[in-house]
Amino acid sequence: MNxxxxxxxxxxxxxxxxxLIAVSKKQNHETIMEAYSAGxxxxxxxxxxxxxxxxxxxxxxxxxxxxxxxQTNKVKFIVPFIHMIQSIDSLKLLGEVDKxxxxxxxxxxxxxxxxxxxxxxxxxxxxxxAFQILGSAEYKAMKHIRILGLMGMAxxxxxxxxxxxxxxxxxxxxxxxxxxxxxxxxxFCELSMGMTGDYDLAIEQGSTMVRIGTAIFGVRxxxx
Ligand SMILES: *Cc1c(COP(=O)(O)O)cnc(C)c1O
Numbered sequence: 001m002n003x004x005x006x007x008x009x010x011x012x013x014x015x016x017x018x019x020l021i022a023v024s025k026k027q028n029h030e031t032i033m034e035a036y037s038a039g040x041x042x043x044x045x046x047x048x049x050x051x052x053x054x055x056x057x058x059x060x061x062x063x064x065x066x067x068x069x070x071q072t073n074k075v076k077f078i079v080p081f082i083h084m085i086q087s088i089d090s091l092k093l094l095g096e097v098d099k100x101x102x103x104x105x106x107x108x109x110x111x112x113x114x115x116x117x118x119x120x121x122x123x124x125x126x127x128x129x130a131f132q133i134l135g136s137a138e139y140k141a142m143k144h145i146r147i148l149g150l151m152g153m154a155x156x157x158x159x160x161x162x163x164x165x166x167x168x169x170x171x172x173x174x175x176x177x178x179x180x181x182x183x184x185x186x187x188f189c190e191l192s193m194g195m196t197g198d199y200d201l202a203i204e205q206g207s208t209m210v211r212i213g214t215a216i217f218g219v220r221x222x223x224x
Contacts, residue, residue, distance in 0.1 A: 003031065004038040006216045014210060018203060021065050023195075023213030025050065026220045032058060035216060044086075044211050048074040055081050067151070067211055069123045072096040084109040086151040086192050086211075089123050091133045094145060101144035109148050111192055114173055116166040117155040124152065127173045134181045149190030149208070150174050154198055163198050167205035174206075 011020060023044040024032045032043065036059060045051035046068025055064055055078075063083035070078075070085065072093055078085075079100040088094050088110045101108045112133070115124030125133070133139055134147070150173060154166040174191050182188035194202025194210035202210060213220065 001218045003034040003216060006218075007035055007038050007040055010212055010215055014199070014203060018207060019209045021067070021192075021209060021211045022216050023067065023211050024054070024217065025068075025213065027217050029054065029058060031217060036062065042083075044213075046087075048077055052077050065211075076100045079106065079108065080104060082108060084111065084148070086111040087113045087123065088147075089113045089125055091136060091138060094133065094142065095138060098142040098144045106144060108145050110145050111149050111151040111190060112147060112177075114150050114152045114170055116152040116170050118162070118166075119155055127176065130173070130177060131180070134177065146187060148187055149192065150177070151192035153195070154193070154202075156197070160201060164201050164205065167193050167198075167202050167207070171206040 007022070014020060019042060021042045021044040022035050022040050024035070025046050032054065041061060042063050042065060044065040044067045045054065048070070051064060051066065064081065066078060066082055066085045067087055069089070070087055070093060075093070075096045079097065085097060085108060094110065097108055097110065112130050113124040114130060115126055150170060152170040154163040157163065170193055171191060178188050190208050191206055192209040192211065193205070193207045196212050196214040199207070199210040199212060
């Protein structure tokens with residue numbers, strides 16, 4: 001396992017304008033530092049406790065992306081340093097991020113997570129719920145968050161037609177939301193989709209940000 005080589009080959013396989021988030025969940029500090037030494041600065045984590053421990057002991061110029069289900073009572077632990085929260089799946093969560101960010105005068109970049117997979121276990125909003133959030137007075141009053149785009153996970157399957165369809169539907173939702181709520185706002189520009197097994201299809205469907213763990217760090221010892 002040569003992390004530098006894996007990173008270089010992942011970077012070669014994606015267009016230059018697509019950002020690569022190295023998903024470092026369940027990887028130890030030494031492993032993450034190998035990727036860091038190879039030049040990687042964007043990392044993704046899905047557990048608050050694990051992320052807080054890593055962020056406090058790893059270099060401060062790492063840009064941490066939160067990509068897992070986030071409980072409102074844990075928002076305060078990541079708000080001081082998080083670069084982007086990709087997994088906003090309720091108005092309540094967004095409100096909590098806004099409140100905590102306000103206390104320390106930060107503005108936190110967020111993505112709305114949309115549910116596109118056929119699997120029920122995956123979190124996320126449907127398009128109608130996203131419209132409700134963006135149309136709400138509560139959202140419009142928030143000063144300490146900014147929504148930069150959407151995130152989604154496709155079904156875990158070999159069926160490329162299905163995965164392509166799911167990524168295509170996320171791209172369509174992105175365009176609808178941009179047209180209705182962000183017409184004169186170029187900040188709404190990120191479409192985070194694609195993991196090790198499906199990032200080629202995601203890029204084909206317009207991804208601007210891929211989240212890759214296994215292809216960089218190898219197979220994780222525990223699932224999740
Ligand atoms: C684990 C995870 C990834 C990366 O998965 P790989 O298959 O290891 O590339 C991407 N996105 C989310 C939300 C994840 O939880």
